[in-house]
Amino acid sequence: DQQVKQNSPSLSVQEGRISILNCDYTNSMFDYFLWYKKYPAEGPTFLISISSIKDKNEDGRFTVFLNKSAKHLSLHIVPSQPGDSAVYFCAASMDSNYQLIWGAGTKLIIKP
């Protein structure tokens, strides 16, 4: 029973265009969501997060949108750059819980 789902194993986007990565969750108790980026042979690195009291958070080229009614979040990357090619994981946590529940990841490929 996956509580956090990333239904697209991979996504290919042209350089300069927008990349949209999606994540769905089933547990309405989740109140904090994060996106991580992972290059091969490296550990995941934190990218951006959003609290459930917000519906949008922006950091440079990265924006995360949260739709609580749909239990859906998305990460937008604009414009996409070759260095954005990586695996992206979404993760969720509950209040006072120091554990994260992870999605399976989406491999983003930016084409030149």
Add this chain to the structure above:
Amino acid sequence: DAGITQSPRHKVTETGTPVTLRCHQTENHRYMYWYRQDPGHGLRLIHYSYGVKDTDKGEVSDGYSVSRSKTEDFLLTLESATSSQTSVYFCAIMRGTGELFFGEGSRLTVL
């Protein structure tokens, strides 16, 4: 500025042998975690620690044990390795609220 170092980075062992992976942090954080990453599964929590000698199980703890005798070190032990434990293991520390900082990973192959 490594923050976290994992050792060994690569290990090949045989079924039935014991294996210990070490995670060392230089940032004095209270929470430390061990994850494994497998294709199609994302990151799965094995064990975590919330202080010296305080540990708890994650979702895939069977076949693994941990110890934390010092704030800076968190050890993961496979008492008798099996082929299903072939994986990449990541250690992490909790820096901010819900924000984990990961080590570079330890690739374990059990033959």
